[in-house]
Amino acid sequence: MKTGIDAISFDVANIHLPIKTLAVARNIEPEKLEKGLGLIKMTLPDVHQDAVVFGANALTKLIIDNHLNLSEISRIYIGTESGIDSSKPISSFLISLMEQKFGEDSLAECDVVDFTFACIGGVDALQNCIDFVKLNPNKKAIVVTTDFAKYDLNSTGEYTQGAGALAMLVTSNPRIIAFNDHWATSTKGVFDFFKPYRSLSKEAITQNENNDPWFDNLEAEIEIHKDQPVFDGQYSNQCYMDRTRNAYFSFKKLKNTSETIYNTWNSIIMHLPYSFQGRRMLSEIYALDSADKIISENIEPADYANKIKEVGKSEEYRKFVTEKLQPAELASSLIGNLYTGSIFMGLLSTLAHYYDTKKEVAGTKFGFLAYGSGSKSKVFEGTIQPEWQSALAKAKLFENLAESTEIGFETYESLHKKEQKQSIRTPKNEWVLDRIEKEIPNLIGARYYKWIE
Numbered sequence: 225m226k227t228g229i230d231a232i233s234f235d236v237a238n239i240h241l242p243i244k245t246l247a248v249a250r251n252i253e254p255e256k257l258e259k260g261l262g263l264i265k266m267t268l269p270d271v272h273q274d275a276v277v278f279g280a281n282a283l284t285k286l287i288i289d290n291h292l293n294l295s296e297i298s299r300i301y302i303g304t305e306s307g308i309d310s311s312k313p314i315s316s317f318l319i320s321l322m323e324q325k326f327g328e329d330s331l332a333e334c335d336v337v338d339f340t341f342a343c344i345g346g347v348d349a350l351q352n353c354i355d356f357v358k359l360n361p362n363k364k365a366i367v368v369t370t371d372f373a374k375y376d377l378n379s380t381g382e383y384t385q386g387a388g389a390l391a392m393l394v395t396s397n398p399r400i401i402a403f404n405d406h407w408a409t410s411t412k413g414v415f416d417f418f419k420p421y422r423s424l425s426k427e428a429i430t431q432n433e434n435n436d437p438w439f440d441n442l443e444a445e446i447e448i449h450k451d452q453p454v455f456d457g458q459y460s461n462q463c464y465m466d467r468t469r470n471a472y473f474s475f476k477k478l479k480n481t482s483e484t485i486y487n488t489w490n491s492i493i494m495h496l497p498y499s500f501q502g503r504r505m506l507s508e509i510y511a512l513d514s515a516d517k518i519i520s521e522n523i524e525p526a527d528y529a530n531k532i533k534e535v536g537k538s539e540e541y542r543k544f545v546t547e548k549l550q551p552a553e554l555a556s557s558l559i560g561n562l563y564t565g566s567i568f569m570g571l572l573s574t575l576a577h578y579y580d581t582k583k584e585v586a587g588t589k590f591g592f593l594a595y596g597s598g599s600k601s602k603v604f605e606g607t608i609q610p611e612w613q614s615a616l617a618k619a620k621l622f623e624n625l626a627e628s629t630e631i632g633f634e635t636y637e638s639l640h641k642k643e644q645k646q647s648i649r650t651p652k653n654e655w656v657l658d659r660i661e662k663e664i665p666n667l668i669g670a671r672y673y674k675w676i677e
């Protein structure tokens with residue numbers, strides 16, 4: 225019995241700042257962002273959007289486009305690191321919104337929960353749902369990944385921002401991709417990127433040393449949780465590289481093979497915090513696992529990094545990137561980081577590209593290299609199924625991304641600082657954040673959403 229993804233839908237923020245505009249405003253060479261990191265646009269939520277809204281919209285599309293009968297859905301598992309409440313998971317919001325739209329108690333027997341492990345939470349949810357469906361082949365599960373990758377203004381993460389969600393139906397005998405049984409993991413507890421609760425004294429708030437506009441409305445000593453992470457960019461790259469390399473070679477061990485695994489993969493789908501992360505990180509694995517061992521096992525550690533750099537710049541590696549990685553990068557360049565959704569957007573981008581260019585990939589294997597800060601990598605593979613094209617006929621990924629509304633730098637900053645009060649786009653056929661309760665004492669902070677026809 226095969227198990228995997230039967231249908232995919234998505235909802236990404238449909239307003240964007242061109243990366244060139246940001247580069248000029250921040251005095252960064254545009255070529256560094258465009259040609260060095262592969263960035264074209266950066267998406268961000270409108271006034272009425274948050275992680276619940278993106279997740280609810282992707283899930284609603286999945287249900288409607290695939291005529292799903294909700295009584296058949298046994299699980300809705302969410303991957304997210306943009307939780308809006310420390311107790312009530314995003315899945316609890318999604319259940320109430322779906323019941324609002326599709327009928328009271330329509331999901332009353334469905335198990336729901338959020339998985340948080342930075343960007344890899346969606347892969348954890350998927351693996352869990354796959355195992356569940358393997359044990360219960362007649363049951364169906366849904367994985368939703370939803371996030372807003374928000375970074376501080378002027379930080380090195382700023383140009384990698386993005387927002388949106390994907391929803392995936394997990395079934396037996398899936399139409400899109402069936403996953404093979406080996407899932408390799410590499411874990412190490414590190415502080416490369418995290419979102420701690422920060423204690424702020426009254427004095428620190430008054431001084432506001434970093435001129436953070438967020439402090440303006442704070443008066444008392446407070447424990448705050450900011451959407452923006454604390455991170456060390458270059459160290460996070462090192463952690464990404466170490467975990468994915470270890471997981472990749474564990475995967476080889478699990479498969480008990482000495483063959484060059486990436487050569488057996490038609491496409492490689494990696495977590496992409498920005499478009500070119502995969503190509504910048506994979507050269508090491510490429511060199512280490514090449515059939516003719518580009519790097520000799522006896523190489524001196526000092527020469528090792530230089531050799532990897534050399535390999536990364538070689539014509540052969542460039543060809544490899546164009547063939548196996550580039551299709552996954554296309555959507556990332558136009559969206560930015562989706563955190564938990566990035567790896568699945570890479571899958572959708574690859575398939576949408578092959579769909580649009582009429583390339584048949586049924587029967588080929590795709591390799592996945594997932595990463596989440598903190599840190600964990602998982603490596604696994606799947607085989608594209610014969611019905612993948614009909615299952616994705618409604619996706620229209622690149623047409624949808626082309627309709628995104630461009631905003632200027634001032635609007636971007638005012639959205640980022642939450643000073644913008646009026647939505648940029650008029651919502652239609654979608655969920656929106658209606659209000660956040662401020663008046664009723666035991667409901668302060670409760671968030672209400674509504675469907676706009």
Ligand SMILES: CC(C)(COP(=O)([O-])OP(=O)([O-])OC[C@H]1O[C@@H](n2cnc3c(N)ncnc32)[C@H](O)[C@@H]1OP(=O)([O-])[O-])[C@@H](O)C(=O)NCCC(=O)NCCSC(=O)C[C@@](C)(O)CC(=O)[O-]
Nearest residue numbers: 255256259260342343380381457458460461464497596597
């Ligand atoms: C990712 C970094 C660190 C990049 O940091 P950075 O300092 O902006 O860029 P860089 O110096 O690392 O690389 C710039 C590249 O542009 C090139 N360049 C320079 N100038 C030019 C030019 N004129 N023309 C053409 N190319 C140019 C330059 O040569 C270089 O390419 P390379 O040669 O190394 O391949 C930064 O954006 C950052 O801090 N981002 C936030 C953290 C992050 O994304 N980390 C990634 C790994 S961790 C992860 O993926 C998990 C995460 C973040 O998604 C969170 C989660 O799990 O929840």
